[in-house]
Amino acid sequence: AAEWGYTKRNGPFTWAKNYPTAAGIRQSPVDIDTALATSDSSLESKPLRWKYVPQNTRTIVNSGHGWRVDVDSEGSELVGGPLEGTYKLQQFHCHWGSSSDKGSEHTVDGQSYAAELHLVHWNSSKYADCGEAADYPDGLTVLGVLLKVGAKNPELQKVIDLIPSISHRGEKTEVKEAIDPAKMLPKTLSYWTYLGSLTVPPCNESVTWILFKEPVEVSEEQLAAFRSLRCYKRGEECPCDEVDGLLISNYRPTLPLGTRELRECGS
Numbered sequence: 001a002a003e004w005g006y007t008k009r010n011g012p013f014t015w016a017k018n019y020p021t022a023a024g025i026r027q028s029p030v031d032i033d034t035a036l037a038t039s040d041s042s043l044e045s046k047p048l049r050w051k052y053v054p055q056n057t058r059t060i061v062n063s064g065h066g067w068r069v070d071v072d073s074e075g076s077e078l079v080g081g082p083l084e085g086t087y088k089l090q091q092f093h094c095h096w097g098s099s100s101d102k103g104s105e106h107t108v109d110g111q112s113y114a115a116e117l118h119l120v121h122w123n124s125s126k127y128a129d130c131g132e133a134a135d136y137p138d139g140l141t142v143l144g145v146l147l148k149v150g151a152k153n154p155e156l157q158k159v160i161d162l163i164p165s166i167s168h169r170g171e172k173t174e175v176k177e178a179i180d181p182a183k184m185l186p187k188t189l190s191y192w193t194y195l196g197s198l199t200v201p202p203c204n205e206s207v208t209w210i211l212f213k214e215p216v217e218v219s220e221e222q223l224a225a226f227r228s229l230r231c232y233k234r235g236e237e238c239p240c241d242e243v244d245g246l247l248i249s250n251y252r253p254t255l256p257l258g259t260r261e262l263r264e265c266g267s
């Protein structure tokens, strides 16, 4: 089957053809209608806590859909908030748009941000690995961070510096200078949480989403670097009808929240 992507030919509106779950009722991303959010004392009573091991950020790869930093899950943990049990960090990646007026996957009261960072965790209390966890409704948790244009982000700069060596699909390189995921999170830890899905095929409905309220800054130059990635392999001609195969946009438009509950913690 033609590989899914973000162009008119293989983009989000075509995914349900090959990935029927993409047409489900627990899909992500969604628009966060802040008036709908209910604050929940049980969330306030169990603060979200995480521990990451910067030395465990191993490789960065051009997946053809964006960049992804794969992490050795050992030593990491995410607990508390809406979560039962312990979740371990598997990878982190980003979504962006062709210009900085769009690019985030979640929107807030209809407002898009320039990009969105996702830290993907899997339920190590119940499952053996991320792949298995992705098949269960409580298998995954993704911490989402909204990115807005502003100052250069020093931690993300370590990713940007590696982009030239993964310019084409399938290319990967060692992450030599440890990247600390904790340094990419906002200062205030208020968040919204709801039950959703992977925002990429197969769109498994297995994600507890935790989206921080406070955006983090990234510079226009850093966003431009993201858009310099190519969605095809070196030596192959460009399959996508995108501007010479540049990955200028890799976000999924929002899906209806439907009857799902949207909870918030912190102001």
Ligand SMILES: COCCCN1C=C(N)c2cc(S(N)(=O)=O)sc2S1(=O)=O
Residues within 6 Å of the ligand: 090, 091, 118, 120, 130, 131, 134, 142, 197, 198, 199, 200, 201, 202, 204
């Ligand atoms: C059955 O699993 C197949 C592999 C899915 N994975 C790959 C992604 N690109 C990915 C993206 C994710 S996102 N955009 O929802 O955070 S989570 C996730 S993932 O679970 O780590």
Ligand SMILES: [Zn+2]
Residues within 6 Å of the ligand: 093, 094, 095, 118, 199
């Ligand atoms: Zn993502």
